Amino acid sequence: MKKYVITIVTVTLAVLILALGGYYYLNKDDNQTPSNTTNQKDIKKSSPTNENTKTDNNKENTPSTNGKTPETVTQPTIINGIILANKKHPLPANYNPGENPTARQKVNKLISDAQSLGLNVSNQVSGFRAYGTQAGLYNNYVAAHGKQEADRFSARPGYSEHQTGLVFDLIDNQGQLLGAEGTSESSKKAAEWLGKNAHKYGFIVRYKPEFVEKTGYMEESWHIRYVGEDVAKTIYEKNISLEEYLNAPGGDYAN
Numbered sequence: 242m243k244k245y246v247i248t249i250v251t252v253t254l255a256v257l258i259l260a261l262g263g264y265y266y267l268n269k270d271d272n273q274t275p276s277n278t279t280n281q282k283d284i285k286k287s288s289p290t291n292e293n294t295k296t297d298n299n300k301e302n303t304p305s306t307n308g309k310t311p312e313t314v315t316q317p318t319i320i321n322g323i324i325l326a327n328k329k330h331p332l333p334a335n336y337n338p339g340e341n342p343t344a345r346q347k348v349n350k351l352i353s354d355a356q357s358l359g360l361n362v363s364n365q366v367s368g369f370r371a372y373g374t375q376a377g378l379y380n381n382y383v384a385a386h387g388k389q390e391a392d393r394f395s396a397r398p399g400y401s402e403h404q405t406g407l408v409f410d411l412i413d414n415q416g417q418l419l420g421a422e423g424t425s426e427s428s429k430k431a432a433e434w435l436g437k438n439a440h441k442y443g444f445i446v447r448y449k450p451e452f453v454e455k456t457g458y459m460e461e462s463w464h465i466r467y468v469g470e471d472v473a474k475t476i477y478e479k480n481i482s483l484e485e486y487l488n489a490p491g492g493d494y495a496n
Contacts, residue, residue: 308495309330309331310331310399311331311332311333311334311372311398311399311400312334312399314331314332314333315333316333317330317332317333317336317405318330318489320487320488320489321487323468323472323483323487324405324407325483325484325487325489326400326401326402326404326405327400327402327456327457327484327489327491328396328397328400328457328491328492328493328494329489329490329491329492329494329495330489330490331399331400332372332399332400332401332404332405333399334372334398334399335372336372336404337371337372337404338369338405338406339369339406340368340369340406341405341406341407341467343467344406344407344408344409344443344467345368347442347443347444347467348366348368348409348442348444348465348467350442351435351438351439351442351444352364352366352411355431355434355435358434360427360430360431360434361413361414361415361419361425361427361428361430361431362411362412362413362414362419362431362435363412363413363414363416365412365416366409366410366411366412367403367409367410367412368403368406368408368409368410369403369404369406369408370401370403370404371404372398372399372404373398375396375397375398375399375401375403375404376398378395379391379395379396379397379398382394382395392457392493392494393458393459394458394459394461396458397494400494402447402464402466407466407467407468408447408464408465408466408467409444409464409465409467410461410463410464410465411431411435411463411465412463413425413427413428413431415428418461418462418463419431419432419435419462419463420432420433420435420462420463421462421463429462432462432463435462435463435465436449436462439465439473439477440470440473440474440476440477441470441473441474442470442473443467443468443469443470443472443473444465444466444467444468444473445465445466445468445472445473445476445477445483446461446462446464446465447461447464447465447466447483448460448461448464449480449482451480452482454492455482455484455485455491455492456482456483456484456491456492457491457492457493457494466483468483472486
């Protein structure tokens with residue numbers, strides 16, 4: 242009889258430990274302290290003209306579609322020649338292509354033309370960011386604003402378009418992100434021009450307010466992504482997100 246009692250107690254304790262352990266795992270990362278954020282996503286983003294195909298895998302960390310994470314994928318997701326980096330499609334943690342030279346040439350031309358029109362755009366940009374750099378930025382935002390709020394405007398490491406080398410955040414002459422909340426009227430005017438003309442240089446404004454559900458990020462009038470002139474023109478004229486153009490999943494993280 243004592244033997245059965247001991248066995249029942251042991252099994253009961255094991256079940257309780259597993260249940261409590263599962264609860265801790267599901268809740269230990271839920272930093273839910275939202276706060277007011279200006280518009281600074283990462284002073285941060287990327288495009289297509291690149292190599293490789295797609296691929297994926299599985300692990301843990303910050304999961305994406307089918308459990309894919311920066312630690313498990315071995316190649317970026319490429320659809321019709323365009324690299325896709327979003328909350329469902331991570332880049333490998335060791336993916337480090339540097340700044341795309343074509344994208345840099347095009348953004349330089351865009352900035353030069355904007356300046357010739359007297360628009361408030363500086364030569365300064367925020368471009369390529371390696372995995373480690375993005376990790377530092379994201380962790381700082383989480384510490385300041387909480388994870389839930391940080392995820393609205395900053396990519397987790399391995400999920401940032403900036404890591405592709407195809408993205409630029411434009412900055413005004415006051416050192417502020419172009420057209421961000423609280424910037425001057427001239428900065429906002431320059432952001433308006435960018436929204437109407439970026440496609441002529443092969444860029445799309447990646448995070449428009451109407452794309453929030455598709456991209457998983459708040460509006461970013463300053464964040465442009467190089468995709469090539471033909472694709473950029475189509476996306477601009479149809480006013481669709483890159484996810485819609487590629488018919489690919491977007492939106493928020495799985496967890």
